[in-house]
Amino acid sequence: MPKTSYSKPMIGATGETGSWRTFDPVVDYDECNRCRTCWLHCPEAVITLDEDGTPHTDYDYCKGCGICAQVCPKKCIEMVRTDERKRRTGEV
């Protein structure tokens, strides 16, 4: 046991915190203009960008706060219930 709790930066030091989520952000890529506003505002830094600026959310760690959807100037990020998103993508 260490004397007190501390951790070195690593992916998933506290487990896959994406399990805390109720709503998932889903980007409408036809509408998205690659402005990167969501990437800039994400408090968990779970949005990564392709070279052209296309955002991708890491659902293993996204906590579903919905800030990306709020700040999106094009309003093309929809917060969808986790099970609904999974049905749409065929994960369930």
Add this chain to the structure above:
Amino acid sequence: MKTELMSANYAAARSAVSARVEVVAAYPITPATTVPEQVALLNEKGIFKGQFIRVESEHSAIFACIGASSTGARAFTATSSNGLLYMDEGLHWAAAARLPIVVNNVNRSVSPSWNIHVSHDDSYSKRDTGWIQFYVASVDELYHTLIQSFKLAEDERVLMPVLVNSDGFVLSHTVSTFDYLEPEEVDKFLPPYSPPHYVMDPENPVSMGNIVFPEFYEEFRYGMHEGTHNAAKVYKEVEKDYKKLFGKYFGGPIDCYMCDDAEVVFTSQGSMGAEAKDAVSELREEGYKVGNARIRMIRPFPTDEIRKLGGRVKAFASFDRGVSYGFGGPVANDIRSTLYHTEHRPMVKSYIGGLGGRDMTVTDIKEVILDTVKAVESGELGPEETWHDLLE
């Protein structure tokens, strides 16, 4: 070592110089104000070489010390009464984060009623934070106990913060001689702090204060309990080294005076314990077998010493300059519970008084001791608790 003439507060500021404290973050509150005031002055003169951080509150003062200590710096602050209470969250944090911060609490009564004079209620209320607690009886003892406290707090077996309490005005603003040590002299005793665990370092980042769920939380708390417990043993080593190097010794966790053959022992915390020596001397001259046990350390509680003493006395007259409302004298009750599992259980009479700075003179202390002597002679405990000098 050279003799200086200063108030306890100025001497406390000097201890920050001698111990090569790297960060002092403080907010003024009477009667502690002149500690940071003096640190600021010494900083301006280039005598205190650490950082002096002016903050907007005691809450910020303790958290600035927490930040500093988290980077591996030696941190110190001073406060009083409501200021100490405002630090509360940070006190718990510092202990659980195992940060060896040293704080000089200049004991002052808690408001209301508004009062700037001494009571021990402020620091008594911090007994359960994990902080090691000392109570001192002279300017010299404050200065040297503060230096010793860094060594104690930084020991890997302890790694807990220390609160050194000194009575407001009675000590804080009373000028007396003390033996000052230059930082070069203290170096022999106190090496630079090197944290045995994480430090906050931008080159090698860590995250602290992380979420710990039920699987491990209890184990961290047990570690704190162990650390504070270990302080009893480690402090003996610290005192031994200190005595060898500088010839200074203040009596261990309990400074006993004429206790060897005593039938009644008077216990108290803080400056009253010095006054009580005179009371005991006078009573000895009058033929009473009494002694004085000045309790210097209340956390960890000196259970071994109390049991040893309890095994040979007939009664304790235990004086508290503070109250646990609805239960009584905090240290008196600690003495009682310490003795519960021993074969020989002497009487423990609890006295509460000297609150809000009401003077506790030799005459008052003699009166308290004689009340316990009377109980021993009659074999009747009488009241478990007496408020000394309480007006009708």
